[in-house]
Amino acid sequence: MLQQRLSTGIVGLDEVLHGGFTPGRAYLVRGGPGTGKTTLGLHFLTAGSANGEKVLFITLGEPEAMIRQNAESLGFDLSGIAFLDLSPTPEFFAQVETYDIFSPAEVEREPTTRKIVEQVERLKPSRVFIDAMTQFRYLAADPYQYRKQVLSFLRFLVERDTTVLFTSEGSAEAPDADLQFLSDGIIHLEYAPEGRTLCVNKFRGSDFLSGRHAMRLGERGMEVFPRLMPEVYWREFALETISSGVPELDELLHGGLERGTVTIITGPSGVGKTTLGLQFMKKAAGRGERSVVYTFEEGVETLLARCEGINIPVRAMMERGTLSVVKVEPLRYTPDEFAHLVRREVEEEGARIVMLDSIAGYRLSLRGEDLVGHLHALSKYLANMGITTLLINEVEHITGEFRATEVGISYLADNIIFLRFLEMGGELHKAIGVLKKRVSDFEKSLREFQITRYGIKVGRPLTDLRGILSGTPELVGK
Amino acid sequence: MGDKPLILAVDHNRRNLELMSQLLSQESYETVTVGSLEEFDQVLNERTGIKLALVDIAGFDRSVWERCERLRAADIPFVIISPRQSAALSQMGLEYGARGVLIKPLTVKELLGVMRSLL
Structure with a gap:
């Protein structure tokens, strides 16, 4: 009783x-x-x-x-x-x-x-x-x-x-x-x-x-x-895959990202991690789903202007309520208060994709200790609620030997997508690859990645190159 | 009011006297209160039938002991109330004929017990 x-x-x-x-x-x-x-x-x-x-x-x-x-x-x-x-x-x-x-x-x-x-x-x-x-x-x-x-x-x-x-x-x-x-x-x-x-x-x-x-x-x-006690929260959700809206990217991911998974998008500064995350949100907005971006470093206006420039109609999305961009002021919240914000978005506003930009920002901006533990709890909660979670991770090294993430948080992720710079023929190129995907198989090759004013472009698999992870790949001699 | 024993309460502090007479009247005693040596003398000269005196010596000078001697002479049992634990004061009080010395703050139970034993 x-x-x-x-x-x-x-x-x-x-x-x-x-x-x-x-x-x-x-x-x-x-x-x-x-x-x-x-x-x-x-x-x-x-x-x-x-x-x-x-x-x-x-x-x-x-x-x-x-x-x-x-x-x-x-x-x-x-x-x-x-x-x-x-x-x-x-x-x-x-x-x-x-x-x-x-x-x-x-x-x-x-x-x-x-x-x-x-x-x-x-x-x-x-x-x-x-x-x-x-x-x-x-x-x-x-x-x-x-x-x-x-x-x-x-x-x-x-x-x-x-x-x-x-x-x-x-x-x-x-x-x-x-x-x-x-x-x-x-x-x-x-x-x-x-x-x-x-x-x-x-x-x-x-x-x-x-x-x-x-x-x-x-x-x-x-x-x-x-x-936040993640195990307390749970809800039924269809284990469906959400598309990015870029066919080549979906191919790379064997369909897209699953609901209820945590994806770390990792790469050096300026490579396009946030944009990649927003691409999933753009597609979701087309289905009428709501997404939230918590930005810890970048101002909302810069982010919006940047997105508008590459054909992601963030302002229109915000007007329609399919996107919310929240700037988290440094030292304003404790992790529990922040989790409360996120919960309200999920439980009351019905958000389906949540992006934290970035993990380093989360750790710097929130007050208190054991922030990785809190981030873990938050991710777990979001996964239990069927949310597609995107965590942006910035690596300090622009090129050089490859590393996935630097703060020991890879274990949080169901999926790891990495972006990196390549130097080919004296030109700077970008490549995208998948390092881990827990729920499904994925393409093991890398593809070229471009951000144009028409949006994200992902090229064909870069199978004719070798040594890509070193940052200075060579053409495989034919 | 012959069945209510008359108690003389002596205290330099008005508030203490108020509280004391409040308590005593609750316990069905008749009380006469005294706040100064002059009043003390007056009461000793004029009132009869006092069954017991409670003398708080705090705030009085040595001449309070003379009044204590008068109480003894008049065969009125009395108790000294002392502001602090002091062997010298207790000694003096007993020499002047006090039946006992109580130390402040008093507990109501103890005070009533002592009074009952002296009446």
């Missing part, structure tokens, strides 16, 4: 939690200052109030007015949210005579507890957000009392079918291990130099997407980008 879930108000987080929170449970949000704990709580509450649920925000640190101000600047609608403000008032400071005869635990606990109980009994909220639970620590005589109080407080709420989200300011000085043990789930927020992350450490009674997920705190609050 499928459990009923409560949306967290954040699409990505719902996905990480396989649908959302389990109703009637208490969840802990922990993280250092400025990691977005309160923002997460606001999402949680506004998602409830938008549903017509009664929701309550219990604040023990930040005053209500300030929370409202911050929330409104992020575009939250707080009209449906009830507040219980237990933060200290300015009068408290002005009161010269503060007491010392009893400990705060003896004096403040009771009124605080009474206010909470009153408010909860009156409102009967279905969602409660407590910011921050660690404040209660100061109202308890000792750690045991604290633990008991928090537990019974949570039970008091949960017995009323309330779903509780509470925050903790866990640090080395004030550990919150006790809170972690007694919650039904833990969401850990972190702010590392390479970006913000969200990680679920515990989620009673359900599976969840493990690991660190990229998170962004922006103008509209919090966005979570679940780590």
Whole structure:
């Protein structure tokens, strides 16, 4: 039986939690200052109030007015949210005579507890957000009392079918291990130099997407980008071959490229790798299929102008929605965020061909570590979704001894197409060949490759040359 | 109100006095509060029937001990409340006739226990 879930108000987080929170449970949000704990709580509450649920925000640190101000600047609608403000008032400071005869635990606990109980009994909220639970620590005589109080407080709420989200300011000085043990789930927020992350450490009674997920705190609050788990995604697709639209090229590839495969187009700078990729997209556009190019180095305008010059009508394709060219700004995205962009293209826009231009650009432009691993996951995902993936790989050497790729990514590829320069009779020529094709056989000979203003031209097999891979081929003597 | 024992609370800090009388009235004690030595004298001169005194010595000078001696003379048991753990202060308090010395912050349970044993 499928459990009923409560949306967290954040699409990505719902996905990480396989649908959302389990109703009637208490969840802990922990993280250092400025990691977005309160923002997460606001999402949680506004998602409830938008549903017509009664929701309550219990604040023990930040005053209500300030929370409202911050929330409104992020575009939250707080009209449906009830507040219980237990933060200290300015009068408290002005009161010269503060007491010392009893400990705060003896004096403040009771009124605080009474206010909470009153408010909860009156409102009967279905969602409660407590910011921050660690404040209660100061109202308890000792750690045991604290633990008991928090537990019974949570039970008091949960017995009323309330779903509780509470925050903790866990640090080395004030550990919150006790809170972690007694919650039904833990969401850990972190702010590392390479970006913000969200990680679920515990989620009673359900599976969840493990690991660190990229998170962004922006103008509209919090966005979570679940780590790409390729094996989770799968869809039926016909194992058909897509043509390039150039008969000789199709011959070379024994029909074309298959759906659900990853192709690396490799070659030195200026040899025509991007153009070759776009050729497949041009043909696909003719069938009415959508393609996406992520360009990491080249500006969109240059790319467009270049394509127009060689008879690939990119502007018309973009107008018809059969092509999207996306410039990825350096260091703007983490790999998870980028994967999220790609997923949206695939799952919502229905793109069938995706090209990353180039692999080096991907590795340079995205923040974070283990980028080859992320690229692998992304390729795997695209393959599972039946997408024809084109990865552009630039080799540094213009001529000379042949090498396929330089960063140890050949293993990603189902197909490797290479382009290279040749010197023949003092002239620079280009050749195209196939190095690997997992699904079908392919032509083992190389062919001449030209980019003209009418488009790509592929010549006859260069069977009368030898030593092509050395870059300086010779005519086979007849 | 004869059935409610009358307690004298002495404290230099108004807020402490408020909290103390709040607690004591919750526990069904009658309370008279004193915030200065002058008031202390006045109460000692005028009120009768005080069953117990709680004297927070913080904020008073040495002359508070004279009042303690008066309490002893009037046969009113009293407890000294001290702002910190100090052997010298406890010693002095006991010499002036205190029945006990409590250290701040007090826990309600302990305070009520001590009071019950002295009444």
